[in-house]
Amino acid sequence: MDRYAAEREEMVQRQLQSRGIKDDRVLDAMRKVPRHLFVSRNQETRSYWDCPLAIGLGQTISQPYIVALMCEALELTEDSECLEIGSGSGYAAAVMSELCHHVITIERIPELADLANTNLKGAGYSRVDVRCSDGSLGYSRKAPYDAIAVAAGAPATPKTLQAQLKTGGRLIIPVGRNHHYQDLIRIRRLSDNDFQSENLGGVAFVPLVGKEGWADPT
Ligand code: SAH
Numbered sequence: 001m002d003r004y005a006a007e008r009e010e011m012v013q014r015q016l017q018s019r020g021i022k023d024d025r026v027l028d029a030m031r032k033v034p035r036h037l038f039v040s041r042n043q044e045t046r047s048y049w050d051c052p053l054a055i056g057l058g059q060t061i062s063q064p065y066i067v068a069l070m071c072e073a074l075e076l077t078e079d080s081e082c083l084e085i086g087s088g089s090g091y092a093a094a095v096m097s098e099l100c101h102h103v104i105t106i107e108r109i110p111e112l113a114d115l116a117n118t119n120l121k122g123a124g125y126s127r128v129d130v131r132c133s134d135g136s137l138g139y140s141r142k143a144p145y146d147a148i149a150v151a152a153g154a155p156a157t158p159k160t161l162q163a164q165l166k167t168g169g170r171l172i173i174p175v176g177r178n179h180h181y182q183d184l185i186r187i188r189r190l191s192d193n194d195f196q197s198e199n200l201g202g203v204a205f206v207p208l209v210g211k212e213g214w215a216d217p218t
Contacts, residue, residue: 062092083105084104108209148165
């Protein structure tokens with residue numbers, strides 16, 4: 001127990017359960033992961049607020065509800081092999097690692113890959129691998145995956161990511177032609193060539209920048 005345990009419990013009840021998050025494993029993971037160890041010191045008191053927070057370099061740690069929603073939609077089990085695109089602070093990767101067997105998380109900005117790695121190790125998550133590369137191309141060396149979470153908005157679903165799903169695997173990705181507003185889409189691979197797509201609702205993520213994402217603005 002740490003001094004934020006009561007705030008986390010309140011977060012779970014007021015932000016997650018009240019909005020329909022039901023999976024007990026996801027709720028327990030959100031109760032457990034110390035989000036305050038993934039935000040900058042000057043924002044620590046806001047760690048459990050119902051909003052995203054800046055983590056530097058124009059990027060954000062996602063709102064707790066969105067992390068829980070994505071984890072629930074990914075249908076993670078203890079055996080799942082998972083890939084996350086957009087490590088940022090490392091927080092969502094920590095939540096995912098509470099729910100599955102192994103997580104690889106990819107970040108394109110080297111400073112943030114270092115930040116995610118430092119935060120994850122500092123919070124005791126030694127089983128998460130952080131890699132620095134263009135995650136719009138996934139990570140073929142360890143493919144296929146049971147679950148892929150993309151934490152940045154793409155103009156269209158990257159075909160390479162779909163191809164890295166196992167049969168039965170799930171990909172959650174924000175997709176939209178606007179740089180900052182997207183639909184959260186769940187894609188399920190039914191067979192080699194068959195993919196089912198569902199819209200889980202409107203979201204606002206930072207852009208996925210890369211070969212199968214948006215062009216680099218710099
Ligand atoms: N999951 C994070 C939040 C991620 S914000 C957390 O829990 O804190 C989105 C992140 O995606 C940013 O850090 C951004 O740099 C990264 N990103 C954008 N395009 C990317 C790409 N092509 N490959 C990997 N990371 C990317």
